[in-house]
Amino acid sequence: MEDWKFTQKDPSEALAKLHFFSVKKKHASGEIEARITVKEFATAKTTDMKFFAVADLHLNQKTMKFQPCGWAETMMGALTECLRNLRKFDYEGHELSPATPECGAEP
Secondary structure: OOOOHHHOHHHHHHEEEEEEEEEEEEEOOOOEEEEEEEEEOOOOOOOOOOOOOOOOOOOOOOOOOOOOOEOOOOHHHHHHHHHHHHHOOOOOOOOOOOOOOOOOOOO
C-alpha cells in the first residue's frame, strides 16, 4: 500500500512509515537486544535518501557514545548501513540479563 504517502499535505510534516527490526549484539558479558527502527519518508529531504534506520541503543559509551544509524535510498540499504555501524563498536553499558532490557531503563 503506497498510497499512504499522498496523505501528507506538506513536506514539512515529515510523514514516515515505520518498520521495526530486532537483532542480538554480543558483548563481553553476554548479549543485548538492539531494536532498529527504519523510517520510510513520504517525501525525502534529498532525492536519494528516503529511508533512515536507527538503533535504540548507544555503543562505545565509555569513550565516545555512538548511536548506530544509516541513510539510503532503499530500506535494505538503510538497515544494512545501520547494522554495519552496530557491528563496528562494542556495547559498554550497564549489565543486563541476556537480551532482556530492564523495564523503563534506557539501554
